[in-house]
Amino acid sequence: MDNSAVPEACPGVESANAGKGSACAGCPNQQLCASGEAAKPDPAIQQIRQRLEGVKHKFLVLSGKGGVGKSTFSAQLAFALAGLDHQVGLLDIDICGPSQPKMMGVEGEQVTQSSLGWQPVYPLDNLGVISIGFLLSNTAEAVIWRGPKKNGMIKQFLKDVYWGDGLDYLVVDCPPGTSDEHLSVTSYLSASKVDGAVIVTTPQEMSLLDVRKEINFCRKVGVPVLGVVENMSGFVCAKCGTETLIFHPSSGGAEKMCQEMDVPFLGRIPLDKELMECCEKGTPYLAGIHSHEDEGELAEQIQNEGVCRKAMRSVVQGMVDGLGAA
């Protein structure tokens, strides 16, 4: 099915008039529609359902605007879930700007093929990552692809990656916006049970403006909104302790917007230089990743965490609790 040149007055593939209306003349799908083939769902949707049958929880990480920390949050959430001894998969479907190879500290690694499917790259034993970044010959290479090629890649990732015997969590890191990648991933996953979407934002109205669009997108395509995370929620000067709301919540911030839009608010994560450094280095931000370290020592580390790490931990815990047993 080729949706790029569908006429404005398309009668719809399920209409009795499909392929036969006057608007259908010249449409590339005319024959397909007239034959009734177009009304049949893409067989990949069932193949994807089978492929992901062993995955207990699947959710999307979305944002309206770019650069609000969506990939940072996805990466650290994946590390944190793995630190809680879960089996975790992280799928990066940002085709033109893949961040996860670097954020997970596995830049330069390669995806391999086996008889079971494509093998993710494993930064930890219980954490696999897939990204188009692993398929490029060099990191500066631009992926200059229009929508349909991006959609094909996403379909292949969902259909052909072998995530092991089963996963507790599959985290799908999406690009910003409400376009090809988002329509494709939600349509391809329509037969696989998706828990929902987490939306990341900054406190600015400029970002919340796009979050409202994203929430309306989720409602239109039938993906539940698990909640909204407010990132870059203020900056505390390490020298004098003064907090500055650099990204100013001029309209009351994410919590107020969540009330207005009737979606859960998952919490606030302040701007933290150390979090940025972890992303640049591809290392976990929260302690507890090496699950075999001394338990007393780990408890002490967690006890002594600063306000930003505590905030991140609370958001992760809230999500895990919200999703139910893994």
Add this chain to the structure above:
Amino acid sequence: MDNSAVPEACPGVESANAGKGSACAGCPNQQLCASGEAAKPDPAIQQIRQRLEGVKHKFLVLSGKGGVGKSTFSAQLAFALAGLDHQVGLLDIDICGPSQPKMMGVEGEQVTQSSLGWQPVYPLDNLGVISIGFLLSNTAEAVIWRGPKKNGMIKQFLKDVYWGDGLDYLVVDCPPGTSDEHLSVTSYLSASKVDGAVIVTTPQEMSLLDVRKEINFCRKVGVPVLGVVENMSGFVCAKCGTETLIFHPSSGGAEKMCQEMDVPFLGRIPLDKELMECCEKGTPYLAGIHSHEDEGELAEQIQNEGVCRKAMRSVVQGMVDGLGAA
């Protein structure tokens, strides 16, 4: 021409084999290619050239990653150029996340039609703005469009907007990435002289990674890189004056990358709460916008500007100087 279902082994529209190769079977463009029509350039390219004939300088504002301040920079650059008494147009081609109606303080305004074409919205007498944001019935409405519909909208903006008798500068604010919108805008403008592209980034390697992709994209499509602006270059605490490099330049920042990639470095703009507030309120950040205010007073205002405003002013001046006479 419908590029969505083109086979991998497409012989190319200009090949003698176009529409006749074995790979062409089933391609929606087979007939178009076999007839030779597909090799003819899109007539819109010449219509756009004519429409923009009176525009002295046209340039794109790009970024690799989202959220680095591309729209903020575009908005404040447009205000600043207008403040220098130029005729300025600002075209927002971020179809799924339009920021300019709010950033220019003209949210809720409408684009009107006249016999000369679509009329931009004018936040100032000498500054017109076009954005899909003006066409939506409410600001929370999601534009859930795949590539071809986005491309159609961009073509219409370029072809049908009447920018007045002539413009000194047309600033095109693009979405992040290297996909549909970027291919379309550069192809539609291929017969109109484009000065080049300004690329905005943060100091982080995570953002520079995508800037390298964007520079390679510009090289592939033949758009000169006018230079790179490093935004969010550090934060100075207003209370104690300590500077924190929140977005850490782990690989040496944009200046070093510019040397490596052999493109001009346009300067650094630090994180500034006031700049963010101007964007949220849709007001100009630099003084001098009201060109009829007292000259001595204006000179004094400029003299007393803080480090962030001075940095922004220097970047704008560098760009104007680089582009030559308006």
